[in-house]
Amino acid sequence: MKNPFLFGPPVSGDQFYDREELGRELFRAVENGTNVLLYGPRRYGKSSLVTRVAEKLRADGHPCIFFDMMKVNSMEHFLQAYASAALSLQGRATKSLSALARFLKGLRPKLTIGETGEPSLEMDFSGGPPTTKTLEDVLALPESIRTGRKNVIVVFDEFQEIERLSSDLPAERIFRSVIQRQKHVNYVYLGSRTHLLKRMFTDAARPFYQSALVLEMEKPPRDESVAFLRDRFRHGGIQADAAALEAIVDASENVPYYLQALAYEAFEQADADGRKTLSAADVPPALARCIRRMRDSFETVVENLSDNQRTVLSALAREPAASFDTAYRTRHRLPVYTSISSALKVLVSKGLVESSRRTHRLADPFLAVWLREPVCIAE
Numbered sequence: 001m002k003n004p005f006l007f008g009p010p011v012s013g014d015q016f017y018d019r020e021e022l023g024r025e026l027f028r029a030v031e032n033g034t035n036v037l038l039y040g041p042r043r044y045g046k047s048s049l050v051t052r053v054a055e056k057l058r059a060d061g062h063p064c065i066f067f068d069m070m071k072v073n074s075m076e077h078f079l080q081a082y083a084s085a086a087l088s089l090q091g092r093a094t095k096s097l098s099a100l101a102r103f104l105k106g107l108r109p110k111l112t113i114g115e116t117g118e119p120s121l122e123m124d125f126s127g128g129p130p131t132t133k134t135l136e137d138v139l140a141l142p143e144s145i146r147t148g149r150k151n152v153i154v155v156f157d158e159f160q161e162i163e164r165l166s167s168d169l170p171a172e173r174i175f176r177s178v179i180q181r182q183k184h185v186n187y188v189y190l191g192s193r194t195h196l197l198k199r200m201f202t203d204a205a206r207p208f209y210q211s212a213l214v215l216e217m218e219k220p221p222r223d224e225s226v227a228f229l230r231d232r233f234r235h236g237g238i239q240a241d242a243a244a245l246e247a248i249v250d251a252s253e254n255v256p257y258y259l260q261a262l263a264y265e266a267f268e269q270a271d272a273d274g275r276k277t278l279s280a281a282d283v284p285p286a287l288a289r290c291i292r293r294m295r296d297s298f299e300t301v302v303e304n305l306s307d308n309q310r311t312v313l314s315a316l317a318r319e320p321a322a323s324f325d326t327a328y329r330t331r332h333r334l335p336v337y338t339s340i341s342s343a344l345k346v347l348v349s350k351g352l353v354e355s356s357r358r359t360h361r362l363a364d365p366f367l368a369v370w371l372r373e374p375v376c377i378a379e
Contacts (some may be wrong), residue, residue, distance in 0.1 A: 003267050004236040007260040019049050027053050035187045037201050041219025041354050041363050042192040043257030052153055057185045061150040063089050069161035075130045078165055079138045086141040097339050139178040142185045152185045160196040176207035220253045238270055243280035251287050253365040291370050298370045308343040317371035320361035325375040
């Protein structure tokens, strides 16, 4: 049987569950011309939700651009990639290029066709680094070359990354200045570094202060996760008992990505064994297979941390902390609080630790399991 679980890319259809109310709120806000910030930890399903909403918006006549800020490494890269994305707003690339050339006179854009046959742009930055005017012109493109009567929808994934694009330009201020003047483009800002995004949109000294409806992506209700697992296993021809379903939710900490990854492994083994049932005893071996698949990436994460950062990460893997009081530091042999605070700041910025509701815990429940494993296991 085909495995009914999917993880990695944004999911849709039967593999997407819950979020109905949040999806409706997001759709209504954007349809009404409101810019939206949707934030939450990684792997919670933000991209899947926005992809689902974007499909409805496109069906309603809205052109959409989905732009991943994590994939650009400089201001020059952003300008070229974002202008290329604007090509998608018109059906004929040559017509789009003509419009782009008119609005980007100083950059002499040139159309190229990539290996996939998709058009992209090359720009001439030989005249020097990008200026404020250059960035303003490129950001204005979705409205400048828009066709039709419906507003363009631009989704910026990992939007907090604008902070690192340029040391020469006040990118955040320029973005905000252009966006607030546009009448026919609406924006959805996504991000997983919640502390950075919340500060960007709630700090009165920042340009994006109170400029968007703020929505938080939380974990789905536990009962809906259990119902989803039960239905998907049945779809694949396997009857999972209640204890197995609860064990999968517990081990994945009800984070959608990890829940599907663990269920995928459990299904694979049951199917390989020719079994039509799944019990709680099948979950630990499935979890062990998940950990083995991810071991290399876990090792890379840890080897790039300082000794203090590793120590704090390992302590939080064993015991999430509401505070790092004397008793907690003694139990886990942690350094003085100032050292913990410095390490924690880095771990949060890297997305390895979540700090919410006054509790610090690892963002990746499988990394926590791997860190809790014995250093040496006798064979």
